[in-house]
Amino acid sequence: MASLDSVSLAILLGSVLVMAGILSSLLALRFGAPLLLVFLVIGMLAGDSGPGQLQFDDLRTTYLVGSVALALILFDGGLRTRFQSIRAVLAPSMVLATVGVLLTALITAPVAKYALDLNWTEALLVGAVVASTDAAAVFLLVHAQGLRLRPRVGATLEAESGTNDPFAVFLTLMLVELISVGHSSAWHVVLEFCREAALGALIGVVGGRLVVMALNRVALPQGLHAPFVTTAALVIFGAAQLGHASGFLAVYLAGIIIGNRPTRAHNSVVTFLDAATWLAQIVMFVLLGLLVSPQRLMSSAVAAVMVALVLMLVARPIAVFLCLAPFRFNWREKMFIAWTGLRGAVAIFLASIPMLVGLSKAYLYFDVAFVVVIISLLLQGWTLAAAARRLHVALPRADRGPRRVELDLPGQLEQELVGYSVRPKSLFFRRGLIPSWSKPTLVIRDQRILSPVEADPIAPGDYIYLLAPPEKAAALDRFFVDMLPSSAPDPHLLGDFIVSGEHTLSELAEIYGVKVNEADAKLTLADYFDVHLDHAPREGAELALDSIVLVARNIGGGRVNVVGLRLPEDEEDSGPLTRMQTLKRKLGDLWASVAGV
Structure with missing residues (x-):
């Protein structure tokens, strides 16, 4: 014993x-x-x-x-x-x-x-x-x-x-x-x-x-x-x-x-x-x-x-x-x-x-x-x-991540169900943004299960569940934390083909003649990065927009606030001088509104 x-x-x-x-x-x-x-x-x-x-x-x-x-x-x-x-x-x-x-x-x-x-x-x-x-x-x-x-x-x-x-x-x-x-x-x-x-x-x-x-x-x-x-x-x-x-x-x-x-x-x-x-x-x-x-x-x-x-x-x-x-x-x-x-x-x-x-x-x-x-x-x-x-x-320290619920779906490996509580200061609630690779599937409100259409508009305190690839699920966190205050872009950073992230795609399309989906036209450039990147935006991140490439040049408050524009090579190098001057003149109006001049 x-x-x-x-x-x-x-x-x-x-x-x-x-x-x-x-x-x-x-x-x-x-x-x-x-x-x-x-x-x-x-x-x-x-x-x-x-x-x-x-x-x-x-x-x-x-x-x-x-x-x-x-x-x-x-x-x-x-x-x-x-x-x-x-x-x-x-x-x-x-x-x-x-x-x-x-x-x-x-x-x-x-x-x-x-x-x-x-x-x-x-x-x-x-x-x-x-x-x-x-x-x-x-x-x-x-x-x-x-x-x-x-x-x-x-x-x-x-x-x-x-x-x-x-x-x-x-x-x-x-x-x-x-x-x-x-x-x-x-x-x-x-x-x-x-x-x-x-x-x-x-x-x-x-x-x-x-x-x-x-x-x-x-x-x-x-x-x-x-x-x-x-x-x-x-x-x-x-x-x-x-x-x-x-x-x-x-x-x-x-x-x-x-x-x-x-x-x-x-x-x-x-x-x-x-x-x-x-x-x-x-x-x-x-x-x-x-x-x-x-x-x-x-x-x-x-x-x-x-x-x-x-x-x-x-x-x-x-x-x-x-x-x-x-x-x-x-x-x-x-x-x-x-x-x-x-x-x-x-x-x-x-x-x-x-x-x-x-x-x-x-x-x-x-x-x-x-x-x-x-x-x-x-x-x-x-x-x-x-x-x-x-x-x-x-x-800069980000807000503590939201509580994320992840549920495997038997019978397939490409998608899983990811759930969050909707915060009143979150990017999802205030801007209605969600990545293009995720799909809202159901909403829980007051013990009731609703479809996204039935729950529209989404209210703070709701629980929303989205379909997303398992490897990208963590990237959804940034849409459901409280938004950090955006930093004002430094006017000295703004020059040829560099614009504020707060300008919309429609404004950019008007200047460059690029094609933009009607659903995306009202998105700001910062929103466009949030929606289409698989991860939190980082300096140097790139996204194609028709014939041009958007490059994240400066990050503030967890979002892109200065965007570089990479034009097609033929327009940058061999385009007529008048074309370049016209672009600069139009961009000048945008820069003035950003810099307050």
Whole structure:
């Protein structure tokens, strides 16, 4: 009976720790403390050196839980990644995820060697353990602080943090093997990396496609789709690892494949995985906190702080600036990407590998990684929002998104039912705008179900349901939040073929002779972007209007307020001078009304 009681006590204590971690996140969100740090501290307090006095030194269980948690985190990240959004930054992200990790490790190694009294291989292992950024840490803190990053910066961080873990894991395992077994040729290491990456990519792509086929062809009972996909992700991870391939790369690519193809129950899968990864992170950080000994940390604390500062202030910035030099990033964007190299559970998880295989000085690697993570979360985590605004890579904060209801429609994969509450200050209510790819289907008012025709006009407080493609459903949010005040266009921005977004298509058609649908004639240019873009408008977004192209030149209040006009080449370059002068004269009247002159 005593053994049964010990099992029950372990279940009770484990569940209480997890619950404490969840509840503590409320305080962290309120006061700005990084959430991941809270979970680590809870684990430390519960450990044998804290008031909890809980004895825990099971490294195998920690590695198992860490592997599963990291696999789910990477799969969830891939599932939420739109390939279209990262395609433009794939090259710089891959360079950062491979060459950047290697450079960071190499620059950090000399400091680790002399500060911790290690040989070069051991020092390089310290650098490899702390070299990669943590996807969970980066995006949890970005979302918790309500940051909206410039699209290119956000996409680069997303792709880098999701793909640098496999390379960091490979580098760590190679160095552990080198220390354990002996010397290995550089050619062998390169071939091994290429083999693991190629095989991992193959397993991930094939596994992702098989999961998509199974989801769409097998009639699973309602509610089992999400557990099936989660289990399939772990099967892909385990199969890749068993085949000596990169399981972390495989599971991330599988997530991207599944997330970018139409599947059944996509929304329930994403919701389930969101909860699963959140719980996995909590358990992982609590277990890692339990392994820490504050007394042991003190012996290497000063040296570990030196490693952390060099890593954040020297190694990571140098690696980022060198890797992004061939690409068109300005110095502010590079500086922010360098500062957002947050370290999280991945570093501590990698540091547990030397402990698991029984390397000498294994606990030193773990303690250094732990100190680096603590300093990174405190220093970089707390200043992330301030750095984004100071470096001008943060967009104005949007209103908190509306509560969106998404319902799958059995029998087809192209459309789903998306529901919103209608707000009195929303773009939909005040301007009657809705994207061209969505279709209002029903309205709920005072407990009654009405068709859009019966409910016309829509009133605040109504619930409206629309048909929309699943991959575009989130883009509907901007039509149902309170409208931000539009910024007045800067008169100095207005010049040849640049006009205010508040002018209507009919005014533009009158000047250029372009054909405009009668239904669109009263739309302003800003409305036209809202209706026809699949996402929130961004600077540089383009839309065709008959023979000309509209280009978003300036965004204010979440809407386009200055529009550039790209004329057909024959009119821009070889048209008669009188034609150009006439256009400028007519546009001058429009500019005068905008600038108040």
